[in-house]
Amino acid sequence: MSASVVDPLAVNAIARLRRRIFGHAGFSFGAAVLAIVALMAILAPLLSPWDPYDQDLSRRLIPPIWHAHGTAAHLLGTDGLGRDYLSRLLYGARISLLIGLSTMAISGLIGGTLGVLAGYFGGGIDMAVSFLLTVRLSLPVILVALAAVALVHGSLLVVILVLGFLLWDRFLVVMRSTTQQIRRLDYVAAAEAVGASTLRILASEVLPNALNNLIVVATLEMANAILLEAALSFLGLGVQPPLPSWGLMLSEAKPFMFFSPWLITIPGIMLFLLVLAINLLGDGVRDLTAPEGRG
Amino acid sequence: MFTFAVKRLALALLVALTVSLISFFLVRLSSDVAAAIAGPSATAADIEAIRHHYGFDRPLPVQYLDWLGHTLRGDFGDSLYFRKPVLGLVVERMPVTMTLGAVSILFAIALGVPLGVVAALRPNSWIDRLALAVSVIGQAMPSFWFGLLLILYLGVTLRLLPISGSDTWRHFVMPAITLGYYATPAIMRLTRSGMLEALSADYIRTARAKGLRYGKVVGKHALRNAIIPVVALTAVQLGFVLGGSVVVETIFALNGMGYLAYQSIVQNDFPVVQAIVLTLSAFYIVLTLAADLLNAWLDPRLRAVSGA
Numbered sequence: 095m096s097a098s099v100v101d102p103l104a105v106n107a108i109a110r111l112r113r114r115i116f117g118h119a120g121f122s123f124g125a126a127v128l129a130i131v132a133l134m135a136i137l138a139p140l141l142s143p144w145d146p147y148d149q150d151l152s153r154r155l156i157p158p159i160w161h162a163h164g165t166a167a168h169l170l171g172t173d174g175l176g177r178d179y180l181s182r183l184l185y186g187a188r189i190s191l192l193i194g195l196s197t198m199a200i201s202g203l204i205g206g207t208l209g210v211l212a213g214y215f216g217g218g219i220d221m222a223v224s225f226l227l228t229v230r231l232s233l234p235v236i237l238v239a240l241a242a243v244a245l246v247h248g249s250l251l252v253v254i255l256v257l258g259f260l261l262w263d264r265f266l267v268v269m270r271s272t273t274q275q276i277r278r279l280d281y282v283a284a285a286e287a288v289g290a291s292t293l294r295i296l297a298s299e300v301l302p303n304a305l306n307n308l309i310v311v312a313t314l315e316m317a318n319a320i321l322l323e324a325a326l327s328f329l330g331l332g333v334q335p336p337l338p339s340w341g342l343m344l345s346e347a348k349p350f351m352f353f354s355p356w357l358i359t360i361p362g363i364m365l366f367l368l369v370l371a372i373n374l375l376g377d378g379v380r381d382l383t384a385p386e387g388r389g
Numbered sequence: 390m391f392t393f394a395v396k397r398l399a400l401a402l403l404v405a406l407t408v409s410l411i412s413f414f415l416v417r418l419s420s421d422v423a424a425a426i427a428g429p430s431a432t433a434a435d436i437e438a439i440r441h442h443y444g445f446d447r448p449l450p451v452q453y454l455d456w457l458g459h460t461l462r463g464d465f466g467d468s469l470y471f472r473k474p475v476l477g478l479v480v481e482r483m484p485v486t487m488t489l490g491a492v493s494i495l496f497a498i499a500l501g502v503p504l505g506v507v508a509a510l511r512p513n514s515w516i517d518r519l520a521l522a523v524s525v526i527g528q529a530m531p532s533f534w535f536g537l538l539l540i541l542y543l544g545v546t547l548r549l550l551p552i553s554g555s556d557t558w559r560h561f562v563m564p565a566i567t568l569g570y571y572a573t574p575a576i577m578r579l580t581r582s583g584m585l586e587a588l589s590a591d592y593i594r595t596a597r598a599k600g601l602r603y604g605k606v607v608g609k610h611a612l613r614n615a616i617i618p619v620v621a622l623t624a625v626q627l628g629f630v631l632g633g634s635v636v637v638e639t640i641f642a643l644n645g646m647g648y649l650a651y652q653s654i655v656q657n658d659f660p661v662v663q664a665i666v667l668t669l670s671a672f673y674i675v676l677t678l679a680a681d682l683l684n685a686w687l688d689p690r691l692r693a694v695s696g697a
Contacts, residue, residue, distance in 0.1 A: 241415060245659075329639060362534040
């Protein structure tokens, strides 16, 4: 990339950035898929041909349109209770994105705060935080999440809180090491010398410099939260019926999977694509901000 | 090395103690444990009697110490559902989960290490891209969905393998692929980056300059150095795989600890849940301890940093 900096043609910075972003296939694909899912979620009431909760037992298990017995009225068919699968899929995008973003916010706040504290102050605080991290890593996430959600009875809010309080470990690790690195740099010492308060140094010097790494971890944890919610709901202990969570749709489809396999494949593909897109977006941010290469 | 080992061991014990505290208070999240034991038809007097019988009317710290004392002696109490000692139930199911964990990790190593090595030898070739695709797909694939697809296509359409139960080795194939694939991306990526780093090191150039054959340089010099962190990662991944057994064993009705944990959570059988959380955490703690000690033994530089 240093070659393009001394480019005699002097392409302006924005055009260069644009070319780099669109030249990165993973980043472009991830951004496109994520945008589509976000649009599905936002426009669900407009796009849905049916009410996602409307049951009609006379129309149950209709196959999607590409099957011989499909009908244009239900493009992706209907589930075991006769609910329109496309409508449920569209509303399900809301739940996955809501879980992903809220969990990311909670765990990012917890992990980020602990990481910055440990990295900036070091010493006893660092030891205490590291201990907390070791304990957290020793707990089997899926099992503890399942038990916690079941004990306080599953709901969307409970799932978000439980996952938020479990998935902060990577935020902590990244913010801790980034803060440690920045702490040693001259401009932080300079800020201290001119009498800037600790809080101000953290907010104006440390945080902006940690942003790239933070975004990468945030995408990873968002993907992780979406997968975990789907797993919890699949096991019947996460989001509760009749909400159209993709994991719950898979769970409800399980008894019919041998004769109506599309009930399994459709929500699964959506889940896979969404998580793939978020991961590729994160990888893209990492590659674009640190062009030394992947590895 | 000795000081490092003692310090690391002390940390592991402290972590184990904290985990025991968490798993004790985790079940207290439920509004009323005694009511849960008594069941929906119990009267207030029944619940009171149960509360007294199990000692739930005592202060929490006393209850915790009492419970910890019993736990350390291997007494996890009785299962509320099976009406049998928890220890026996868990021990009975342990071999299934251990077999599943071991086979899954072997699958992940068999897929991840060679792929990582070849990808590093030919960066940006088609095989490097294939390796990248395998890891990107593996990271995004919901393991329970992957399991369902295997059941659907390998089990039902092709009729190659049994879809549920744990009677023969064939019952372990699909669950192990499901869990193993989940552990593959991390192992593959670390092998690849380790190999890339090792191959660009000076001692590799020296070995080549000496006239050693390329295959020997790769196998004997580069791989041996690149594999050290992979060994440690594998130990950690085994811990994750055992945790993931809850989902995979439930899908395939594999009668191990994970399936038992799921059933116990559904039936509100909290002594069993507590015991399994503790057991899986203990495995993880022991595995990471072993990995750290192994790393420190193989690479003395780590001792100086962490043991300081």
